Amino acid sequence: MQSFGDSGIFANEDALREDWTPTELPERDDELEAIHNALAPASRGTTAHNLFLYGKTGQGKTVAVKHKTTQLEEWATDTGEIDLEVIWLSCNNITSSYGCATKLVEKLSGKNPNGHDQQTVFDKLYAELDSIGGSIIIVLDEIDNLGQSDDLLYALPRARSTEKLTDARVSVIGISNDFNYVSNLSPKVKGTLCEKEVEFTPYNATQLRSILGRRVEIAFQDGVVTEAAIALAAAYAAQEKGSARQAIRLLYEAGETALTEGDDEVTETHVESAHSTLERERIVEGIRNVTPQDQVVLAAVTLLEAKGETPSRTKHIYEQYTGLCSQIDLNPLQQRSVRNHLQDLAMQGFVESERRQSGLQGGDYYVFRLNTTLEMTIDVLSEDSRFQEVGIADQLSRASKNQSR
Ligand SMILES: Nc1ncnc2c1ncn2[C@@H]1O[C@H](COP(=O)(O)OP(=O)(O)OP(=O)(O)O)[C@@H](O)[C@H]1O
Ligand SMILES: [Mg+2]
Incomplete structure (x- = not known):
């Protein structure tokens, strides 16, 4: 029987978890310097620059801002030179300026101002900020959730010049992984929020290797993870999105696989199997989260991919899609909506x-064309009872077998 506890693999497993903060980010020296320069005016007693950071997921944006704001806070406490407050708000689940201002007021006062109109909530926010006074840096992480509702982003940086604030010097740091977010903002908001901009470009395999190398030293026992395993995990992650998060997850999963299999080393084989497990989880989770229509559109693309008929135009995918709809008794959408589903x-x-x-x-x-592993997508779609009943699973696997012959 398996027993709990006792790991011959991990030394500090916490270091592989999402909430663990690394102490250094040498791959982001330039970005850290840019953040430093944007914050520096606060240390000279004036307002820090507003700053906008963008880049794909898992690129160290959040952790880089954490580092720099923490460093500034420590400096402020140690020297007593400035009054500084950093307010961190993750905008995940917040979809408007109103929601954002409400959350900030709640965070600062402990009271939820819901139910008041927007201007009243903004005024309450100004009052809270002024009662803190000094330099205030508001970090809005995942700011793209606010969409085009940008009243707060317009009003906050101007609050001193419009005399809504007298004691506080407020600046905003926005962090986003949606490249379209800024282009949809009104020009005035864009001009102030993006006073300084920092782009985080995807990590390459070499950078991911060093990131993993450092993490392995802390998280795993000495010599347990082979160099080849680290290189493979870095290569997989680089090939996909260049995400450090994904690379770390991959290695964590590989470590757990080695542990379950009773092995005393983490090798390429474990990384490969971890990669399939995570890819499968991503597909299963993703398919579960899209609408039933999206799933049928995806099945149509998968079928074409299996037959070797991709890249394919909407018209061709639409024919396949309507065929599937009639087999599973679903009312087909118009071609134009199918095109929108494809874009989604x-x-x-x-x-x-x-x-x-x-x-x-x-x-x-x-x-x-399909952007996931074909076999695995077929596998996951085949588990859907609608597709099972009418034998689409068989069509899918037949098509892919013919193709690979
Ligand atoms: N240069 C680095 N060195 C060490 N760890 C890193 C580095 N860059 C990122 N990480 C780690 O990778 C993970 C993802 O980083 P982070 O959360 O900062 O990404 P992000 O760019 O904010 O992504 P998202 O857009 O999804 O929020 C974290 O666990 C972080 O500690
Ligand atoms: Mg982040």
Whole structure:
């Protein structure tokens, strides 16, 4: 029987978890310097610059801002030179300026001002900020959740010049992994929020290797993880999104696999198996979270992929889709909505879309192909009872077998 406790693999497993903060980020020296320079005016007694950070998921944006704001806080406490308050708000689940201001007031006063109109809530926020006084840095992480509701982002940086604030010097740091977020903001808001901008470009395999190397030293027992395993995990993550988060997860999963299998080393084999496990989880989770129509559109693309008919135009995918709809007794959508569903699936990373030029006839068009592992997607879709009943699972696997012959 398996027993609990006793790991021959991990030394400090906490270091592999999401809430663990690394002490150094040498791969982000330049970005840290840019954040430093934006915050520096606060240490000279004036208002820090507003700052906007963007880049794909898992690139160290959150952790880099944490480092710099913490360093500034420590400096302020040690020297007593300035009064500084850093207010950190994750905008996950907050979808408007009103919601954001409400959360900030609640955080500062302990009371929820819900039910008041927007201006009243903003005024309460100004009052709270002024009662703190000094330099205040408001970090809005995952700011893209606010969408185009940008009244607060307009009002806050101007609050001193509009005399809403007298004692507080407020600046805003926005962090986003949505590249379209800023382009949809009104020009005035964009101008102030993006006073300084820092882009976090995806990590390459070499950088991910050093990140993993440092993490392995802390999290695993000495010599347990092979160099080849680290290199493979870094290569997988680099190939996909260049995400440090993904690389670390991969290694954690590989460690757990080695442990369950009773092995005393973490090798490439464990990383490979961890990669399939995580890829499968991603697909299962993703498919569960999209609408039933999205799932059928995805099944259509999968079928075409299995037949080797991708990249494919919307029209072709639509024919496949309506065929599937009639088999599973679903009312088909119009072609135009299917195109929107395809774009949604592309946003979520299930399909890849590419714009093509159609030459003289005018008007560009898009082609789509599957962006997940084919076999695994077939596997996951096949578990769906609607698809099972009408034998789409068989069609899918037959098509992919024919193709690989
Ligand atoms: N240069 C680095 N060195 C060590 N660990 C890193 C580095 N960059 C990122 N990490 C780790 O990778 C994980 C993801 O980093 P972080 O949360 O900062 O990403 P993010 O860019 O904010 O992503 P998202 O857009 O999804 O919020 C964290 O566990 C973090 O500790
Ligand atoms: Mg983040």
